[in-house]
Amino acid sequence: MILSGAILLGLLALWVVAAAFEAHRLGIGLRQAFLYLPFRLAYRIDDSRLRAVARAEAPVIYVVWHQSRLDPALMLSLLPEQTLHILDEEAAKSIWLEPWRELARTITFNAKHVFVSRRLVRVLKGKGRIAVYMPDEVEPDVKTFRLYRAVGRIAAQAGARVVPVFVSGGRFVHGSLTPRQQAPRRWFPKLSIAALSPMTIAELVERSGGPSAITASNALFDRMAEARLAGADLDRSLFSAVRDAALRFGPSRTIVEDVLTGALSYRRLLTGARVLGKRFEAMTSPGEAVGVLLPNTNGVLLSLIGLSSAGRAAAMMNYTAGPANLAAATQTAAIRVVVSSRAFVEKAALADIVEAIEKAGARLVWLEDVRAGVGALEKLAAALLWRVPIARQSATDPAVILFTSGSEGTPKAVVLSSRSLIANAMQAEARVSFSPADRLLNVLPVFHSFGLTGGAILPLINGVPLFLYPSPLHYKIIPEIARKARPTIMFGTDTFLAAYARTAKDDDFSSLRFVVAGAEAVKPDTRKTWRDRFGAEIVEGYGLTEAAPVAAVNSASHGRDGTVGRLLPGMRKRTEPVEGIAEGGRLWLSGPNLMTGYMTLDRPGELQPLADDWLDTGDIVSVDREGFITISGRAKRFAKIAGEMISLGAVEMMVTALWPEHNHAAVAVPDKRRGERIVLVTTAEGVDADALRRCGKQAGAAEIMIPDGVVKVTEMPLLGSGKTDYVAARKMAMESLGLGLAA
Structure with missing residues (x-):
């Protein structure tokens, strides 16, 4: 009996020492480390990327892919204690999660009310931290995507940085929220926590590039997808x-x-x-x-x-x-x-x-x-x-x-x-x-x-x-x-x-x-x-x-x-x-x-x-x-006619709308007067230059877009991929028009 007690005390002391080491390593509280340790040992968790950004300068929103029932327990253990966790109703009431819920403040997720509340904006403006758990859907429906809009709006109003978090392997644990036929269960698979660097909504929108930046909700959605990608092991053969x-x-x-x-x-x-x-x-x-x-x-x-x-x-x-x-x-x-x-x-x-x-x-x-x-x-x-x-x-x-x-x-x-x-x-x-x-x-x-x-x-x-x-x-x-x-x-x-x-x-x-x-x-x-x-x-x-x-x-x-x-x-x-x-x-x-x-x-x-x-x-x-x-269109699939660039792909779309049951290829051939002209290679029998002009005018197409030559073929040349073979189509047009193969 004494020996058993001594062994238990020894194990407890070892656990406390290990928890103290984890607390120091991760910069978290001792209670958090004590409850995190069993996950760390059982799932051999790689937490290095979360550790690097967990204490990002507030205000900050941690947006977590919610794949399994383990996710709230892991985040409650690893994120700063002052973080406010917004849990779904199941996590908020789960008996087994009770010890972890005591580690930080939590409120119950309510899709109809919680995200329209100004309380979250006030929390963030007061240098606060929030953890939001998003459904594990790569193609979210309208209701789910409202959450992206809401989180994006809250982050923008509070000037908060966003940290996406994805637990790689979480879909395959017992306790996964994904149906078994879509994600077979495994006992204690290795988990890796992917967390991306903090960025504000304004920064996410700005980096989208192009002449006009994308919307805030799409910028957040894209950033979450990047976290999912970051959780994949790309360094493999x-x-x-x-x-x-x-x-x-x-x-x-x-x-x-x-x-x-x-x-x-x-x-x-x-x-x-x-x-x-x-x-x-x-x-x-x-x-x-x-x-x-x-x-x-x-x-x-x-x-x-x-x-x-x-x-x-x-x-x-x-x-x-x-x-x-x-x-x-x-x-x-x-x-x-x-x-x-x-x-x-x-x-x-x-x-x-x-x-x-x-x-x-x-x-x-x-x-x-x-x-x-x-x-x-x-x-x-x-x-x-x-x-x-x-x-x-x-x-x-x-x-x-x-x-x-x-x-x-x-x-x-x-x-x-x-x-x-x-x-x-x-x-x-x-x-x-x-x-x-x-x-x-x-x-x-x-x-x-x-x-x-x-x-x-x-x-x-x-x-x-x-x-x-x-x-x-x-x-x-x-x-x-x-x-x-x-x-x-x-x-x-x-x-x-x-x-x-x-x-x-x-x-x-x-x-x-x-x-x-x-x-x-x-x-x-x-x-x-x-x-x-x-x-x-x-x-x-x-x-x-x-x-x-x-x-x-x-x-x-x-x-x-x-x-x-x-x-x-x-x-x-x-x-x-x-x-x-x-x-x-x-x-x-x-x-x-x-x-x-x-x-x-x-x-x-x-x-x-x-x-x-x-x-x-x-x-x-x-x-x-x-x-x-x-x-x-391809840059090479444009014709330069009298100094104006005309998309050959757009010409094909116009012709296809008129004769959809046939195959068409618009190609550019040399023209001494205007530099180039457009010729239509087609399998349609009833197409000629006059018909093209009449139909082009009815479609509202500019005169310069209308092909002024037609080459009829029995079969459109194709590559093995199914694409039109434009090299062969242009060659047919050049030969048919007696232009040779120059240019």
């Missing part, structure tokens, strides 16, 4: 991110499926990737670029993750680009080895592509041969070591090399690090609502950045089951696949989505919650068709390969038809004036998702980094008061 997802969501969880080889769990995916990775390691050098010439099947993901595990960069080769472009890509990225499949090459009739690659100096490695040579010991070792990377891992090393579409010229190699790719996936996760309860259908090829990041990496590292289909051009088959696979999310382009709708039955896409569209503008008819027939909203975004690729996106809470949405969290923009364009300017971007740099054919294998971390997108845009971006 692609392999490590997929491995961590396997451990979080369960190694036996089915994560990817295709129409050829069936379904793979995380464990089988990583086991197979390790087998391939060991073979890739033996035939290449560390950091070397290895070509991947494969369609959307399980094999392409096995190769991608295997290369990441082995410390090699995967150069995703566009097999629709033609022999000359593939040869150029091989030389540009200094590729010595290309991974492919004999069955794929034969079925897709790519013998000329293979020949061009070999002539460019690379050799083909066939997956069929690799698999046939794998022995039982290799399989056993891979099964035991599936969690372990083969080579040293670094988030900043090149992970993927993609090639620009070449829609306006010679393709360049875009080098993306693991950090860029993971950042972009997590930026999307902080803006668009999806979860492991969803199912994603990806028909976009992974040699395209949209299909790679959005359609493969994002679901893999977020536990979203993925169904891969090898070609977006199978317009009749894909609706049938959707009817069987029952996806809730789908990726596509306007061209492809319009084609699927023409062949689909009304119930083929009925399982979809939304469709993410990019690469080209979504036509109003396409949006209406998918909304009316399938009940699916098309979420339009904007991206470019150099941004890995998504830069802006619409969402349920922040969506506006005709725009490409608002910038993703963590990104910054600036616009530069363009001569001849009155509204908007040339868009420049900065952010954690930007590429490492280019490789070009004249400097093969040599990385050319961004000069100052800013990327010239080459797009002309305008930005409204709420941050929505409207694309006027």
Whole structure:
């Protein structure tokens, strides 16, 4: 009995000493430290970022993502004792939370009254501190968004600084407020508290950039999304991110499926990737670029993750680009080895592509041969070591090399690090609502950045089951696949989505919650068709390969038809004036998702980094008061006619409104008198110059916008991504008009 008492006293004394150490380390009271210690030990909490800003100069508002029942207890333990905590009714009445509620002042949250009270403004003006707990919704509804407006208004009136706080991993603890099917529970996962530096509402609004600053509520909303992004671990390789997802969501969880080889769990995916990775390691050098010439099947993901595990960069080769472009890509990225499949090459009739690659100096490695040579010991070792990377891992090393579409010229190699790719996936996760309860259908090829990041990496590292289909051009088959696979999310382009709708039955896409569209503008008819027939909203975004690729996106809470949405969290923009364009300017971007740099054919294998971390997108845009971006067109997609800049994209929109069932491309060709003139390349039969002039006048278009030449084609040239191939379209126009190929 005496011994037991002595042990208990000893443990208590040790607890007090540890609490005293925590109190000194964190600058909090002893009672706070005493109650914080069990959380610190059980969840191995990284609190360094909160510690750095917790005692920011008052007045200050701590705006906390409320993910679990632990959040109020953690904040009551860690924030200064004089902080007034605004708790929801459950937290205010919870019996287990009683010891923590005694650590500071609390009031009960009442959405109808508390935020219209002037009391909070008075508290803040008296150098006070407030902690507000916001619902964990990346796409808040109207009622929830009122809280952002209220907090923004209070902060502005009191001149208070705002400190966003996000507890990374909080969604997965027992006590999470997220349904289990969306966030599987784990016992004592490691938690990390992300807290951003204090900023006033005025400072948040001012830094939004552009000719007009965004509203205070949107500035606060964006800052909260940045805190969510800050809670993500971006300093991982692609392999490590997929491995961590396997451990979080369960190694036996089915994560990817295709129409050829069936379904793979995380464990089988990583086991197979390790087998391939060991073979890739033996035939290449560390950091070397290895070509991947494969369609959307399980094999392409096995190769991608295997290369990441082995410390090699995967150069995703566009097999629709033609022999000359593939040869150029091989030389540009200094590729010595290309991974492919004999069955794929034969079925897709790519013998000329293979020949061009070999002539460019690379050799083909066939997956069929690799698999046939794998022995039982290799399989056993891979099964035991599936969690372990083969080579040293670094988030900043090149992970993927993609090639620009070449829609306006010679393709360049875009080098993306693991950090860029993971950042972009997590930026999307902080803006668009999806979860492991969803199912994603990806028909976009992974040699395209949209299909790679959005359609493969994002679901893999977020536990979203993925169904891969090898070609977006199978317009009749894909609706049938959707009817069987029952996806809730789908990726596509306007061209492809319009084609699927023409062949689909009304119930083929009925399982979809939304469709993410990019690469080209979504036509109003396409949006209406998918909304009316399938009940699916098309979420339009904007991206470019150099941004890995998504830069802006619409969402349920922040969506506006005709725009490409608002910038993703963590990104910054600036616009530069363009001569001849009155509204908007040339868009420049900065952010954690930007590429490492280019490789070009004249400097093969040599990385050319961004000069100052800013990327010239080459797009002309305008930005409204709420941050929505409207694309006027590529700078190269403007015609300069008699000194005036005319958007070729706007011309296409005008023509499409008149003949929506056909495809159109407006191109600029040389004109001796006015510098350039606009020619319309179209699949429509009834379009001629006179018809264009009549309809243009009826639409109120300026005379200078109306094409004065028409070239009719049976089929619009497209790139593998589904974009219009403007190089080919302009070539058709030049040849048809007898202008040659100059200029």
